Amino acid sequence: MSKKRKNPSKLRQLNNWLHLWLGLISGIVVFIVSITGCFYAFQQEIKDSLEPWRFVEVQNKPYVAPSQLLDTAAVYMPNAKPTGLTYANVDGAAAVGFGGMENGKRTFSVVFMNPYTGEFLKKQQPIGSGQFDFFRFIIDGHRALWLPYEVGRPIVGVSxxxxxxxxITGLVMWWPKNWKKSNRDKSFKIKWKAKFKRLNYDLHNVLGFYALLFALILGITGLVWSFQWFDKAVYFIASGGDIKEMGHHHPHSNLENKTLAWNDSLSPLDKAWYKTLEIDEQVKGMYMTPILEDEDDPIEITVYHQEGSWYDHNEYFYDRYTLEPLEQEGSKFSEASFADQLFMMNYDIHIGSVFGLAGKVFAFLISFICASLPVTGFLVWWHKKKKTSKKNSIYKGS
Known part of the structure; x- marks a missing residue:
């Protein structure tokens, strides 16, 4: 006499119910966010291959100073205020960015130049001015589902x-009832030669398990940007109880020196740039803000130490009136606390660049699996629904 099949516990039934209906409700959003994440992981590589003006011939001489690049860029962007200046690696073009407004929308233009000569290379059309920009389209979908950001971002965050x-509920459903070989095979192996229904189930069940830990990491690093409370909670846990201060923090210039005359032939920004090159010997890229808004703002220069990633960087601050070096706790990656280092790495972890190109490929694959889960999950539910409907129709007709 065969044993009766034991019904799942109430908790297991609740878990399965939550997994089904939460999956059906959030599936489209999860698919869009994941598939756009696949594309965005390789945005830098794709741009580099399609935009040759981002590269220059390496020359055996130093870069020109920031003021020369700013003067060249101003010729092509008259009456516009530069919002950022970037030096790339040895074969990369320098770039000056200009933020603006057009028809009530924020725009961003970039002027590319040869960092060895200051020669103009390319003026990139304003992003956000109405012309189609593929990666702007991708990131708008990833962050806000192509809706207004104040509407789309909360939806993405909640989803x-x-x-x-x-x-988590999927892990509970995946967990084998016992660890016999047949159950282990179902949980860890995809039966590639099976019929579509079984293959689809394995793709959802098995791939979901293998991707789970990494999908959690992608989700957590994304949520850091979605909700301040989540950002603060992660920092609180990582730091062992410290409260994170929100926003960008920096030391301040001494306003008592405001009336001092500047007698150097070099501009304060150029002088600070040269000082930074003397201090930091691992420069793989630099970023600075050319125009300071407030009277007590310092000159701030960020130095990146690894090509293709952003987390390993030092920030240098100088009094804008005297160029006295200023210190800010946590401004240098190697000296920062574990929690601050973790948050400096958040973007690179999210797109996989923390492990170079191999990490980006891996992040792409995990994002692709995440995009597939709502599709395969929906098909699992659909097949079960059809099977149940068929049984009910047979029962009613008998």
């Missing part, structure tokens, strides 16, 4: 939270 819950 990402739901996705984390789906990963």
């Amino acid at each position: 990402t939270l739901v996705f984390l819950l789906l990963l």
